[in-house]
Amino acid sequence: MNPSAGALLLDLVGVFVFALAGALAAVAKRLDIVGVAFLGTVAAIGGGLLRDLLLGDVPPPALADWRYVAVSTAASVLVFFFHPQVNRLTRAVRIFDAAGLGLFAVAGTAKALEAGLGPMPSCLLGVLTGIGGGLLRDLLLGEIPLVLRTGELYAVTALAGSLVVVAADALDVYGAAAASCAIALVFLLRIIAIRRQWSAPLPRGLEDH
Template sequence: MSDLGIPGVLDLAGIFVFAVSGALAAVQKRLDVVGMVVLAEITALGGGILRDLVIGAVPPAAFTSVSYVLVPLGATVLVFFWHPQVTRIMPAVTMFDAAGLGLFCVTGAIKALDYRLSPLHAVLLGVITAVGGGILRDMLSGQIPGVLHDRQLYALPALVGAMVATLLWHSGLHGVVVSAGSALLAFGLRVAAVRWGWRTPRARGVRD
């Protein structure tokens, strides 16, 4: 763990919470343990694999680090045996998804900057990293991906978190506090949107 650095540690944290959201989604769909493992792994690793392929970090970290595979398995075991308790601690999929969203938008943007992408492309890749796993989870579990109907601010919090992380990075402000703060901002926006029903507008003339 000490060799991973701050981005790697945050990446593993995002992988864990996204894996929990994937495993909980499998429980809600009444899938067996194999389905739980598949949804947990894909939700946790999908966005990061896409990020690494885009920036040319091949093979992706998910295929070079045992931790990237074992962490989702550990999350699946946790949910398999204690999903009622997990759900009571942090309600259902939403909170874990919001946490993964916040962590991945930051790690995606920072890794893109490390590979010398422009600030604009770093922000875009941060968003892609954050929403990729959730899109795969929703598609496999038979739901319309949340990013396609961003009515409770799914992609927008990731965009804000990635933008803040990128701006701070270019201002010379690095470190776990800065990264965690940017992730917490995205997490807070997502949770607040769900809590108070904040919504993005539809096309003009289209009613709810």
């Protein structure tokens, strides 16, 4: 397998698990089958689409390459027909979701740096790539985005991965190894945060409401 095939495979795994989570949320709101497929697809590729729009990479790879929408649709239809079983897999979904978050945040930051953006905008786009699909999913379902909610430590972990990428790039050592470290960091932080119910600092005076 050549490196770019590996990258594509990782990307499609990320799309698959994000679509599972999106479709599960749509099923919980009782959308019909087309609604579930639409929500699952938006959740899976939405973050990357926002990044690509802002970088001017259009049509975005997630639309130009048919496999992205095929994978997200397949995952959504799977959830539609087997959602009780998928729900029972919630723990597995959360673990895959943590891996997808790391993957997308790191890939998004790297792509922004390659496009010539500075460190801070690249971190912003990295976080947006990681959390964008979830943002759009929750907006379309009429909820405050989970990824911004207190105590979830979601955007924070994405930012941690982005910072590693930016640091490695500044030191001129960014490559497959650094990317893997950054993805692993996001993954581990997120898993620990779920287990220990960690949360990021809250505004002063509002901590214990």
